[in-house]
Amino acid sequence: MEKKRVFIIGLILLISLLVACSNGAKKSGSDGGGTSSTNKEDRTLEIALGTDMVTFDVHDHVNTSTESIHVNMFNYLFKRDNDTGEIEPELVDTYELIDDTTWEMTLKDGVTFHNGDELTSEDVKFSLERVAHDSNLLDHINYNQIKEVEIIDDLSFRIITHNPEPALLNRISRIGSAILPARYIEENGMEHFLKEPIGTGPFKFVNWIRDDRIEFEVYEDYFKGKNEEWDKVVFRIIPENSTRVSELLTGGVDLAVNMPPSDWDRINSTEGVSLAQETSNRTLMIFLRSTEGYPTADKKVRQAIDYAIDNQAIIDNILHGSGVPTITRVAPGNFGFHEDLYDTYNYDPEKSKELLKEAGYPDGFEMTFHSPRGRYLQDAEIAEMVTGMLSEVGIKVNLEFLEWSNFVEMRNAGENEDAFLLGLGNSMFDAANALDWYNYERFEGQIDYLNEEVEELLEAAEQNMNVEEREEQYKEAQELLADDTAHIVLHQESINIGVSDRIQYEPTMDEMIYVETITRK
């Protein structure tokens, strides 16, 4: 009797588990993802990203990967044409520089938000002044040059800056430049907007499941005309590299970003997928601390480090040849680009040893090098390779890997030691943004690099409305910086995206994913 009861209860338990399981599966059964076939008629585009979007607050993320999603549901006033490098009007119809601190612009007629509201000057005023005035927003520093937006009529307005602002159009065609629906936010509150955001872009928001997926559907009344290629766009978050690659290879997704170099051959040799590459506007650098007391405060030591690192060997062996060695952060396509400093590098271990001797370290010295892991293309491998190269000239490097948030925290607290690895993009495509890292005050207690000549040039260029003169100033600043080896610039990164054969896609230098440019074959 008793044994039977035990058996029955056990059985019931097992069955109830099974039922619970299948119920759970059913409940979530809406869209599994990963099942999209290579069917040419499938009008759902699936894109695999490595990290989740940060927020829908366009002013509060300064995150390239987040922006690459946002560009599909919001629009900027201006947008950089990735082919020509020119900044073209997007939501703006006509524009004119009234004086050094005033731009007058008119919006295109008939642009609507996803809820049907018309785009007006009010929206522009709300969006730009929000980020320009609220110092708690992450992108504030890139917009606080704007004093105010003056409304002329429904479609016309003036942007007034505190000082002459030669790079204004660059500033308002990047992260944080999306025009938000003023009335929608004022009526429902920002919190509601963050949960159910609307924009003017070609796709409208449907759903965001954290760390899993963000779903969009086509917006019928898009001002440039409804997108005819895709009904639905799904960004899926797949953090593990090997899983993301596998998902691409099995046709689970149409696009997969950040393909690791070791898998490139495999992707290209697999039928149905290929690798699309483009040079990124991101430069990998080793920042050196110039604070008194650190060996790296000495120019000779910084140069010795530079000469010890074989940039090309890193590119050839770790990055499978993709990447461009450089000694400046301003890449081609950016305002202020200096050709002589690009596609070149310093490497001479003998000279490095010589410099170390001159600096008073004939037997080398010991330094600490912090690096994030998994943030940039092969960052950990590069850091390990650099460590090995420096040990060849006698510099003993204590390499420490930090999880990204700890890395950021360490730097904010000024606890970084001799060196740290960082990859910096430049969504402004202007040297002003790139060279701001040599501003002493901005990184006081963290980097402490002071070069008065450079600072003067940068200050002058920042407000210089004479384009040619401004360009020269930036070039000169870069020459001075390269000469002083302020930091070690390793190389310009590459963008590596796995693409399914069923679609046509070209990556762009700004690392955005414009679904508008993606077509079915």
Next chain:
Amino acid sequence: MFNYLLKIIAQIIPVLIIISFIVFALVFIAGDPVALMLPEDASTEDIALLRESLGLDQPFIVQYGNYLLQLVQGDFGESFRYGEDAFKLVMERLPASLELGIAAIIVAIIISVPLGIWSATKRNTSIDLLATGGAVIGKAMPNFWLGIMLILIFSVHLGLFPVTGRGTIAHLILPAVTLGTGIAAEMTRLIRSNMIEVLSQDYIKTARSKGLHSFKVVYKHAFRNSLIPVITITALQTSTLIGGTLITETVFSWPGLGQLLIQAVHTRDMAIVQAAVITIAVIVILMNLIADILYRILDPRIKYN
């Protein structure tokens, strides 16, 4: 029974307070997330201002007191990262994790029960060595390595299962096998030793000596009696199982609690870490409680005391 439950509840509450205290203290030591919430070049005033507005400038004990007060009202606080109620976010993710966990238990039972019994009946033979060895290999393989291997073999090469995603049984199989293999090993070992004990009991010996077929003896008498421990063993694996989901969910991008929690830990999203840890603790405690009660029901020799 009522007294028993009352006693259990009196034990659970201090446990939850201790857990909340430990996690709160750890997060406090970690430093607040303000630095991460502001731009890389924020000024010290900006940081101080935000810190104050979030109540993070208060002394530890005040912050913890406030936190406990909110907890009592069911308020786990708001996620810094998402600006939403932390508990709600955790609850949103829980079903996916439960689904994976239950599937993994089923996989583990399917593997471990036959293997455990088999190796027990062939104790100390080569078959036993092979079976326990196999189980141990399952335990010794780190989850993430097994998961990646399964994807490569069954998804990429054989094309049998989708790589990631959730919704159908096909999506569930690879993650469940990955997660289930690890706990199957532990369960096999426990079932084996239980069976050995049962098999050495007098009534089994009697049955055998009466000439009953050994298959019948094993499966009719011994197996039924070892079912009780299987249930408790399964329940006791809850903690290990949840630990395993952290890894498995990352490998398969499974939209459960694991992903949310790991990201929260990395970004110091204290509210989510707290809500998730406490939720997990409650689940583990509940499962152990259920196991305890079941055990008492199934084995009347144990009395409530």
Next chain:
Amino acid sequence: MNEEQMKNSAVIEESMNKTVGRKVSKVKRWFNLLLQSKTGTVGLVIVIFIVFVAIFAPILAPYDPNVVNPTEVHKPPAWMEGGSNKHILGTDNVGRDILSRVIYGSQISLLVGITSVILAGIIGIVIGLLAGFYGGIFDHLLMRLVDSFLAVPNILFALVIISVFGSGVTTLIVVLGITNWVVYARMVRGESLSLKERDFVRAAKSMGVKNRNIIIRHLFPNVISSFIVISTLSVATTIILEASLSFLGLGIQPPQVSWGTILSDGRDYIATSWWLATFPGIAITITVLGIIFLGDWLRDILDPRLNK
């Protein structure tokens, strides 16, 4: 000395004589038991081998495990096309010798596994003995603390702690130590609860032996065997846990190298350069296998309940 006390001292003496007398026959008995158990023999051989490798790593390893070489990345093992005898198990993504890394990795993996278990054991045994022996409010508090730790998965605890304090060998050992101690505390408490009711402890008590001495002389030696049984298995779990933490980005820092970090670093290359992750994986599997076999055998010998 009255009659009763004399009787008591006789009991103590007897129990002490037993322990001494046991020692001689024990070795022989163990050896016999070892030969009886195939798994036990295999386990012991494996564990001895791994410990040997760890101790003599600097002699056995052909290269410095951290020397990178840009021109020798992703070289396959010697027996494969493109491999060479210079690197028998091939090289990794920055040109380091895998064999050397796996050999050196045994040091950290074993160090972390063993020391963290010892640390956990020390904390657990001390607290468990005290709680079990004295009981009362201290015992009550302890049990709630134990329940709290048991309700949170180890790896989650470790994840939170390491993300706060950063990762390093010492942190790792301490973290794994303090997440595991409760297991021992609970076990030791249970044992000492029953031990203190036993005759020889009662006898000692009634003779006025100090509590401290009772704990050290009588309770401690009796809980140590249970500790050894559980702790061998813990060493195995800890080695795997270390690998899992590496996977989550919280492993140990270079230049130190463990099997966990090699395996975790190699996971992106499983499809293209399988040898990066496979060899540390095999090392972990074999070691864990050996330890568990050895642990099972030790349990058979030391656990009196199964010894009947």
